[in-house]
Amino acid sequence: MEAIGPAFFALMEPSVLLVVLLASIFGLFVGAIPGLTATMAVALLVPVTFFMEPLAAIAAIVSASAMAIFAGDIPSVLLRIPGTPASAAYTEAAYKMTQRGKAELVLGICVVTSALGGLVGAIFLMFFAPAVARFALNISSYEYFWFTCLGLTCAAFISPGRPLKGIISLVLGLLIATIGLFPVTGQPRFTFGVPALLGGIGLVPTLIGIFAIAEIIRYAQSREALPTMMKTKIGNIFKGVGPELWRYRKGVAQGIVVGTATGPLPGAGADIAAWISYALARRFTKNKTEFDEGSLEGIAAAGAANNASVSSSYIPATVLGIPGDSMTAIVIGVLFMKGLTPGPTIFTTQPVLIYGIFLSFILANLLMLPLGYGAIKLSRYILDVPRSVLMPVIMVFCIVGAFAMDNSLTSVTIMLVFGIVGWFMEENDFPVAPALLGLVLGRLLEETFLTSMIKARGNFLEFFTRPIAGTIGVLTVLVWVTPLILYLWRQWSKRRVAMA
Amino acid sequence: MKVSDLIMGPLIAALGVTVLVASSMQPKPVFGSAYGGGFFPSILGVVLVVTGLILTATGWRQRAATPLLVMGNWVESPRHVANTAIVLGALLFYILTSGTLGFMISAGIAVLAMLLQFTRKPLLSVLVAIATVIAAKLAFQDVLLVPLPWGILEPFAGVLTWRL
Numbered sequence: 001m002e003a004i005g006p007a008f009f010a011l012m013e014p015s016v017l018l019v020v021l022l023a024s025i026f027g028l029f030v031g032a033i034p035g036l037t038a039t040m041a042v043a044l045l046v047p048v049t050f051f052m053e054p055l056a057a058i059a060a061i062v063s064a065s066a067m068a069i070f071a072g073d074i075p076s077v078l079l080r081i082p083g084t085p086a087s088a089a090y091t092e093a094a095y096k097m098t099q100r101g102k103a104e105l106v107l108g109i110c111v112v113t114s115a116l117g118g119l120v121g122a123i124f125l126m127f128f129a130p131a132v133a134r135f136a137l138n139i140s141s142y143e144y145f146w147f148t149c150l151g152l153t154c155a156a157f158i159s160p161g162r163p164l165k166g167i168i169s170l171v172l173g174l175l176i177a178t179i180g181l182f183p184v185t186g187q188p189r190f191t192f193g194v195p196a197l198l199g200g201i202g203l204v205p206t207l208i209g210i211f212a213i214a215e216i217i218r219y220a221q222s223r224e225a226l227p228t229m230m231k232t233k234i235g236n237i238f239k240g241v242g243p244e245l246w247r248y249r250k251g252v253a254q255g256i257v258v259g260t261a262t263g264p265l266p267g268a269g270a271d272i273a274a275w276i277s278y279a280l281a282r283r284f285t286k287n288k289t290e291f292d293e294g295s296l297e298g299i300a301a302a303g304a305a306n307n308a309s310v311s312s313s314y315i316p317a318t319v320l321g322i323p324g325d326s327m328t329a330i331v332i333g334v335l336f337m338k339g340l341t342p343g344p345t346i347f348t349t350q351p352v353l354i355y356g357i358f359l360s361f362i363l364a365n366l367l368m369l370p371l372g373y374g375a376i377k378l379s380r381y382i383l384d385v386p387r388s389v390l391m392p393v394i395m396v397f398c399i400v401g402a403f404a405m406d407n408s409l410t411s412v413t414i415m416l417v418f419g420i421v422g423w424f425m426e427e428n429d430f431p432v433a434p435a436l437l438g439l440v441l442g443r444l445l446e447e448t449f450l451t452s453m454i455k456a457r458g459n460f461l462e463f464f465t466r467p468i469a470g471t472i473g474v475l476t477v478l479v480w481v482t483p484l485i486l487y488l489w490r491q492w493s494k495r496r497v498a499m500a
Numbered sequence: 501m502k503v504s505d506l507i508m509g510p511l512i513a514a515l516g517v518t519v520l521v522a523s524s525m526q527p528k529p530v531f532g533s534a535y536g537g538g539f540f541p542s543i544l545g546v547v548l549v550v551t552g553l554i555l556t557a558t559g560w561r562q563r564a565a566t567p568l569l570v571m572g573n574w575v576e577s578p579r580h581v582a583n584t585a586i587v588l589g590a591l592l593f594y595i596l597t598s599g600t601l602g603f604m605i606s607a608g609i610a611v612l613a614m615l616l617q618f619t620r621k622p623l624l625s626v627l628v629a630i631a632t633v634i635a636a637k638l639a640f641q642d643v644l645l646v647p648l649p650w651g652i653l654e655p656f657a658g659v660l661t662w663r664l
Contacts, residue, residue: 051644164558168512168551175519175544182537187527189537213591220583220618221574388618392611393632395587399594399607400636404646409595416591427501427572428508446540453535 003351004359011356011363016056020360023060024067024367028375031068032382033390034081034226035219038068038270039326043211044394046204046334047401054338055353058331059360065327066364069270069306070114070372074379077106079227086270086306089278089298096294108237109244109296110303111372113252115365117304120256121263121311122361128312129347129358132319136344141455142462142469144320145448148441150476151266151322156434158267163483165430173435176201177442184450196410203333205402205415206439210432211326212398213419216391218426226387237376248300251281255301259308264315266324267433270306277305311361318342318354322441326433329440336440502570505559513552519545586617602651603641604660608633638662 010016023045030041041064049057072084073094080095082088097106139147156166180200182189191197245252255277262273281301285291291298310327317328321342335342346354375382402415425432456462464470519541526538559566574580590610598606611632615625640646642662650657 048639048644164551164554168548168555171544171547171551175541175548178537178541178544182526184535185527185537187537189526190522190541217584217587220587221572221580223574223577223580386619389615389624389628392590392614392618393628395590395614396607396611396632396636399591399610400603400640400646400648403648404640404644407647409598412591412595416588416595419591420588424501428503449540450535 003355007352007355007359010055010352011059011359016053016059019052019056019060020063020363020367023064024364024371027064027067028071028371029382030064031071031083032074032375032379033385033387034075034079034083035215035387036083036390036394037211037215038065038072038084038086039330040211040215041065041068042327042330043204043207044397044401046207046330047404049334050204050337050405054335054340054350055356055360057334057338058353058357059363061331061334062357062360063364063367066118066307066310066361067368067371069310070111070118070368071375073110073114073303074107074376075383077103077110078379078383081226084271086274088271089274090302093294093298097296097299100294104234104237105240105244106296106299107234107376108239108241109300111237111368111376112241112245113255113300113303114307114372115368116252117256117259117306117308118311118365118368119362121260121308122358122365124260125311125314125361126355126358129315129319129354132315133344133347136319139344139468140466141448141452142466143472145445145452145463146469146472146476147320148322148445148448150472150479151316151320151324152434152437152441152445153476153479154265155267155324155437156431157479158265158272162429165428166434169425169430169432170434170438173438174442174445175438176206176435177439178446183443183447194410196408199406200443201414201439202402202405202411203330203337203439204405205411206418207330207333207436208398208402209415209418209420210422210436212394213415214422214426216395216398217419217423219387219391234376234379237373244296245300248297251297251301252304254280254284255304256308258301259305260312262305263309263312264324266316266322268309269313269325269327269433270309273309274302274306278302307365311365314357314361318346318357319344321444323437326436329433329437333440501572504563504566504568505555506563506566507559507568509552509554509556509559511552512555513549516545516548516550516552519548583617586614590614598649598651600651602653603648604633604637604653605651607636 026045027038027041030036030044031038042061045060045064049060052060069084069086072082072087075081075083076087076091077094077098080091082091094106094110097103152170156170157163177200179190179197181187181198188198258277258280259273262268262276278298278301281298282288282291285297313324313328314331317323317332321332323329323332332342340346340350340353398415399412402411403409405411422432425435452463453460464473523538523542523545526536528536574584590613594606594610608629612625612629615628616622619625637648641648653660
């Protein structure tokens with residue numbers, strides 16, 4: 001905790017502040033445009049952060065992602081299209097309010113609850129993460145192996161669609177991570193004789209391919225035009241927000257708790273936090289008819305929840321080095337690129353950096369009020385930018401971004417290939433997040449697995465001998481076999497019904 | 501483009517088998533442990549084979565209800581087919597020509613083709629294409645010092661480098 005002072009000053013460097021400001025504006029812009037997600041904002045930002053100091057790089061990603069999640073609310077309110085999936089839960093309700101001429105108030109509530117949720121989540125992160133790290137310092141390669149397995153499995157199971165497709169996606173990601181030099185012997189593996197693949201498949205071109213190029217392909221094929229915008233005058237969005245917030249204080253508190261709690265869970269991102277919080281708000285509302293006709297109650301709760309979960313999702317990512325969703329997976333990847341290994345020791349080796357990252361959450365969420373206000377004021381112009389112009393422009397930046405990673409065309413080719421792969425996976429309901437997590441964590445998973453196997457002299461039962469490792473190991477194996485047990489149970493009960 | 505599980509399953513299982521074969525060809529370490537580069541991938545291969553077979557089974561059960569291949573409704577519209585072709589074509593064009601033509605010309609042509617196809621407004625497309633290429637060049641080549649290929653513009657590299 002004594003690192004907070006130096007961390008604060010490191011974050012207050014003019015160059016870092018400028019980066020945060022620019023990244024925030026970029027995040028607001030990308031998040032506000034329907035079809036461009038928060039993950040895409042970050043994927044496009046990563047090549048630029050490659051050239052920055054670690055703190056500036058992560059602070060840029062943090063502020064861009066926080067802003068993009070909030071900015072997704074703007075088209076929800078004005079166009080009835082969520083800007084990012086995290087806003088989808090309350091798009092209907094928000095748009096109904098707009099139709100009643102309350103766009104101003106809804107936007108005001110969105111920006112304030114987003115900032116509030118993000119802030120509380122960040123404070124929780126700041127106090128909770130070091131405590132978890134102290135506990136995590138005692139873990140060995142066995143525990144690390146099981147933690148990673150559990151995280152990856154949950155991510156594959158919880159992801160939208162069928163768990164089976166999530167698992168396939170995860171395994172494909174892990175498989176791609178094995179391309180390159182095998183670290184133990186230094187021999188090339190699965191490189192197909194291509195020298196450029198010796199270093200492995202780069203994370204950044206893959207990211208840009210999956211999250212940006214695939215999106216451009218989808219846009220090229222989409223036959224639906226955007227609906228026309230509600231012509232509402234937007235004046236002072238903060239007018240009347242205070243009393244409404246007080247009225248729905250319980251909902252906001254619920255949203256913050258739900259968001260903070262779901263954030264660290266693997267596989268559950270900001271969108272799931274918003275859905276859960278919205279459903280809870282509906283369950284406990286006093287007036288269900290009013291709620292369903294579009295009321296601020298659910299919007300306030302879910303708006304706080306999605307931003308709170310963005311903050312707290314950094315707990316497993318920074319403490320254990322195990323990301324739970326695409327966004328934190330990117331952050332882990334960036335830390336690796338900077339030669340830093342996230343994990344419990346990062347609190348002792350890089351305290352200034354880690355607290356700087358936590359503080360950047362607070363900074364980003366404070367900046368959200370003025371910048372969010374500006375974005376809402378300019379929303380008419382932002383939403384007017386035609387996507388037919390934007391998409392080709394984005395493609396040029398994708399090309400240079402991928403190229404900048406290793407100054408080779410191989411990266412651009414990898415980007416194209418993964419653009420098509422990402423598009424194909426999405427079309428066939430294969431979630432892409434597990435593949436990304438597998439790609440980021442594949443190397444470490446293999447390393448800890450081999451280290452543990454060597455320590456155990458090939459006896460896999462050794463993996464269960466330490467108390468924590470044993471518990472998590474059994475838990476993970478249970479998660480693995482649950483589908484099988486469920487299947488057998490269903491067959492058995494079917495047979496019993498048939499016999500009776 | 502939605503492919504039935506009945507096709508996806510065998511493909512994934514086949515990939516698993518390929519991974520298993522490739523893993524078995526990995527050299528085994530002479531000293532120390534018995535775990536070579538093929539050990540971990542072979543586990544992944546097994547998982548792929550198993551999941552591929554399960555996927556095939558579910559595809560088989562639903563074979564009456566789901567067609568083998570469903571294309572999106574974009575294939576019925578020539579304009580959207582052209583859109584898709586231009587996106588992929590522009591990227592391929594850049595990959596193939598940027599070495600000889602250089603970043604500015606290759607990327608300029610690629611983005612111009614996309615803009616023309618998407619907007620159908622020539623003047624706007626040309627202006628946006630030029631602005632985009634210059635912005636990308638300034639940000640990445642002049643500020644971040646990424647060596648974007650010069651190609652045939654190499655003789656003018658000195659004039660075209662705008663450092664502060």
